[in-house]
Amino acid sequence: MTQAAYGTQPQFDTESQWIIRAAKGDMVSFRRLYDRHVDYVTCQVARLMGPGYELEDIVQEIFVQVFRSLATFRHECAFTTWLYRLARNVAIDHLRKRSKTVSLADWRPLKCSSQQWAKLEARDQIRVLYAAMQKFSLENREAFILHEIEGLKLREIEELTGESINTIAARVRRTREQLRGILEAATSEEARSAHAWQGDES
Amino acid sequence: MRASMECTDARELLYDQRHDRLDDMDLVLLEAHLQECAKCRDHRMRLVGMLDSAAHHDPLKDVAFDRDALFERISGQLQAPELTPAPVKPEIVKKTVEIHEEYRRRPRYGAIAAVLVACLLAVLLVPRMLDDGTTDVPVSDHGPAMVELILDDDDSTPTSPAARPGQAFEGLTEQAIDSTVLSVFASGEARWRLEGTRDLRLSVEKGVLLVEYVPDGQTSLTVSSPTFEARVTGTVFYVIADEARLGVLSGQVEVAGRTDASILRVGAGQEVDRTQNLAPISPAVTEAATKHVDLAAHEDKLSSRPVEATEPIRRPPAKPDSAARTTSKTSPAPPSAEGNNIQDERRAALSARARQAMADRDYAQAARHYEALLGELPADDSAAMTVRLDLARLYRLHLGQPERAVGHLRAFVMSRPDDVAAPSAVQELCRLLADSDKTDPLCIGR
Secondary structure (H helix, E strand, O other): OOHHHHOOOHHHOOHHHHHHHHHOOOHHHHHHHHHHHHHHHHHHHHHHHOOOOOHHHHHHHHHHHHHHHHHHOOOOOOHHHHHHHHHHHHHHHHHHHOOOOOOHHHHHHHHOOHHHHHOOOHHHHHHHHHHHHOOOOHHHHHHHHHHHHOOOOHHHHHHHHOOOHHHHHHHHHHHHHHHHHHHHHHHHHHHHHHHHHHHHHO | OEOOOOHHHHHHHHHHHHOOOOOHHHHHHHHHHHHHOHHHHHHHHHHHHHHHHHHHOOHHHHOOOOHHHHHHHHHHHHHOOOOOOOOOOHHHHHHHHHHHHHHHHOOOHHHHHHHHHHHHHHHHHHHHHHOOOOOOOOOOOOOOEEEEEEEOOOOOOOOOOOOOOOHHHOOOEEOOOOOOOEEEEEOOOOEEEEEOOOEEEEEEEEOOEEEEEOOOOOOEEEEEOOOEEEEEEEOOEEEEEOOOOEEEOOEEEEEEOOOOOOOEEEEOOEEEOOOOOEEEOOHHHHHHHHOOOOHHHHHHHHHOOOHHHHOOOOOOOOOOOHHHHOOOOOOOOOOOHHHHHHHHHHHHHHHHHHHHHHHOOOHHHHHHHHHHHHHHOOOOOHHHHHHHHHHHHHHHHHOOOHHHHHHHHHHHHHHOOOEOOHHHHHHHHHHHHHHOOOOOHHHOOO
């Protein structure tokens, strides 16, 4: 849609003005905010939740809450920061209510041999990663994703989440240790299987 | 030639390597280790493969929904009238208040006792199922926590499931106790007492207790009730028993019977029920319990336990550098299994605190923790050598104390002349000495 179609004046087309107007119920301004941020929100939620979730309903719920909460936005942080926190709260709430059951198919690639692993498609590797992350607490998982996958620095995560940098660092560290344990357990199992297989051969 | 780096350290560094955050020395050490260690190479392939795949993946490619249509639905939802509760008749309110008041006045010992019994039963049943009749008491030397259960023979305890998950934790209040390692949350009807200063004994006669225990390496905790006794050793854990289950909210707990050699390991977020099935803790239970105990704050407490403040650091008997030669030549007595556990715990805590300080860029603090850790390790331990390299890097790059870096580099080279990192260490040592117009026999010919 064009600006004319929205009926707004160019000089008011700043995000702050959109926020103020949308907070007063202006759906045109809200649509502009939606258009600007829907991909960001979808991307963040998808990263946090992982494959296998219907994101559409969650994104819908987030933007409904955005509209209803805009009046509480005090411009004390970036709008994207406020948006992120709201989105992650909705996503985490959703994850708590409907935790995904990890299927054996999700785990199986982790136990394959090195040669087989090298041939895995990226999406299968991602499935394995998120299957492993089901074992992490949601807070740890969020910190890990932001740091290791999004590539944010601890200070940036601190600003985004409002958590202290020490807490974030501890969460990242714990999650690394957990993931290492999962990988080690899987590979040792794989080694045992290979050994048993070799024994069968002989 | 041997790799100077432990697999655990190498696997930790893989994350930094992936982000190009390793300095030259660590990179050399890591690559050398990877060259020799097939398992770590495989670990790197899997880890980096997963993380890179996730990082490079554009989640929007998988999103199939129509954004315009979605906005239409959002608009529709926003414009629809919100459901509001129907007005409640005043007489219904009055009746509700009366019922509530009556409920408040009525003693709830029965309900609370039933919950407690259910809690205790969970603790009772697990080791009983594990009992194979042997007499050895298993002691974990690697698990972070241990619950050892000593049972009586009374199995007539009735069971009564709580009405809903988390209900047992409602109405708990934190109790004022004189302990720095223990926090106790108790129901109003609970009857309990805490005795001892180092050997803490928590006796529960009635009610529901939620306990947070952050040991400092000098205390032990025994929890007892009319029907069981649990001795808590090792590191830190929560035990949340609810609906005949034993649940762990943080850390890891190993549950063993009095006469049983097998161990049931219960991880964070898991419950074990009377049929020995491990299951995830219900979110309602977690939510109810974490209203009293903040898990993140708890783990922060763990990582900042005042270990060296309460325990003198025991220096190893022999060191290759001159500083070590001035220490006592008397070897300490071989530590007991429990002593080993405490020592491992102390080392792990120091290592964690050093890493945390590094993450916080508090390099002076990191150096203090690494120095303390070095004091805890045997002089010829390979981990001590890694710590020396860490310290050398800290003093050289972050703290501007090259003379200290030289000391650690020299100690490393003297102790591990054949190590794969030794040539780099010698080179660095000689460069630092040359900068201050000094020399060393190790640098002759360079």
